[in-house]
Amino acid sequence: MIRSEILRDIAPILRDHLVICNIGLPSQELHMIDDQSTNFYMLGTMGLSSSIGLGVALAQDKTVISIDGDGSVLTNFGTLPTIANNVADNFILLIIDNGSYGSTGDQPTYAGKKTSLAAVANACGCENVVECQAKDTGEVLQNAINSKKMTIIVSKCDSGNIKVPVITKDPVVIRDRFMTAVQS
């Protein structure tokens, strides 16, 4: 399975929750598959999906799912100790780990080589780290939501992209409708 197939699979689960979606193709794919006002699409700023999601989770009580990529987590490794030491039990970090920088042409990442993001998350002090195969992502995600415990999920999948249109929504519109959804 590739990332877009995982997103299609888990879209019915994501729909009921606040979602921070990573820059580039992940946001474009989620936007095309199931656009919701509860989705915050990152149009720039690689690496900060987990930081933004943790901020939202610490600020209010609704469940927040940050969809991140292996390359983006590698860009912002400092996020994992921050997450581990600021536990928000309404926060789930879903790292879709395809071992490549998908949006830029599938160049390989170190997470697809020797580096295990799950092992790094554990070493940083994260308490609920689950590595799963792509096909099990929905079940693992639903279990994490039900557990009401902060969880880091590393979903191992194949690299590969589909053709998707760019997001043309104005960033302030994306932000405003997301904030309205947070408050509703």
Add this chain to the structure above:
Amino acid sequence: MSISTKIVDDFVANGVDFITTVPCKQLAGVIDEVEARDEIYHIPSNKEDEGIGLCAGAFMGGKRPAIIMQNTAIGVTVNTLVTLTQFYRMPLPMLISYRGELREPVACQVEMAVHTMALLNQLHIPTYHFHKESDADELDAILKYTFMCNKPVAILTDASFWGGYGDQ
């Protein structure tokens, strides 16, 4: 009242309840004061762009965020300030130690100091420079301005403002 207490009092009075910090020697007192306040969720960051991401999330979740960091961070955070804070129009008070100004003992700090104002100007970030302790009287108005206009705003605080670096 210490200047650190006054600064954090102004944050609290303006509803700032989520502050991320990356340490600087000059900011140690104000960071201690942030940590001590029950009204504020203090979340140290490992890098300033991570901190700005946390602040963006906290703002969207309903908090009033701020970041406390050194001016070297302006070199680290340009992309994040532009593509996140400014692009999505979010408020962000940035209390910044202005290293490399008069009385600075470390030569390398000057290298970033000479670019600090220019970078902030280039980014069109409203910038205030606290040089004397009485300059902090404007902090309350600066915070109100930041949350009124939904922009990042820089408050540069130099060595003279903090009382120097002690005996040299």
